[in-house]
Amino acid sequence: MKTTFQITPEGYYGEFGGTYVPEKLQYCVKELQTTYLKVIESEEFKQEYMQLLQDYVGRPSPLYLAKRMSEKYGCKLYLKREDLNHTGAHKINNTVGQILLARKMGKRRIIAETGAGQHGVATATVCALMNMECVVYMGKTDVERQYVNVQKMKMLGAEVRAVTSGSMTLKDAVNEAINDWCSHPEETFYIIGSTVGPHPYPDMVARMQSIISEELKGQLMEKEGRDYPDYLMACIGGGSNAAGTIYHYLNDERVNIVLAEAGGMGVDSGKTAATIQRGKLGILHGSKTLVLQTPDGQVIEPYSISAGLDYPGIGPMHANLAKQHRATVLAINDDEALDAAFELTRMEGIIPAIESAHALGALPKMKFKPTDVVVLTVSGRGDKDIETYLKHFGE
């Protein structure tokens, strides 16, 4: 049987995925499972979604041939510029889609989790746009670390709830958001920010982001005379920008997929977020996937310089792609990502998000042929990371 990398009707990618939620949530998750495809495949949804992506988000995002970097790495390197989207990253593609779905389902109250605050801002933005109530859960540690994004969310009209359980970071914010959903299942829609969580979230978020590879097909055809690249490269936190980048190429064996996870201080240092290399099979936030955990199953707090990649799990789609050897997964450490961020800044005049810099940090580890067409997704812009960059400037 030919392996496919698509999801099964039960929400599995190989052995990963599924729906592992408390009893109280089963009805809501089921409602979402039976509704999402009907809605997002309807003409009405597609039209409104595409219109907003164009006029509000600013799509299509450009596909830019980075000439100096191409020369350095001995290939034709194209950058997919998700950093140019409204709110500064790919996250808005997903929140626009999910809020339209929420409205269609008659929900008036939106909740979300956020780590660095990027997904929180993208959610608060679409809630302002659609005049919906918005509550964002954020670990107290992150609230303190991400002052500007917290203020932006408040300005946009969202209520930011600081989470004081556990390590007071992203995984705890997700737990609290799930608790909230359990307590108000009827009126609440939970907008998850990445390809994680119970089915149908990984598939739903991947579909919302698949606009990235849909655009790539046309853009590559125009620039290269063929609609596929030799390599696709992206960073992975939960996996959504990568999922969007590879979505329409999953079954195209001519296309090599390279994913960059956060090595932190090194995969063997104990301070890492390299979930695919260091994780074990477990259940996290409603999904069976690879999880950073102790031998007795306690979740280990991940570490990365990049708040957006600092997650102890990984999307089930990506766990499966790694297991099936469809994707090559490299761990990029903090220092490698920082070097890559400065390199892009100085060679192309683009300051990338520190998350995206992990994908760039994989370039020196690759062996390309001069004719190879490489597409690397710059998932976001670096404005939010300026403090981090300045701290390391000149090191």
Ligand SMILES: *Cc1c(COP(=O)(O)O)cnc(C)c1O
């Ligand atoms: C959130 C974020 C990521 C990581 O999330 P994915 O779901 O893995 O894409 C990457 N880059 C940026 C700029 C982000 O804001």
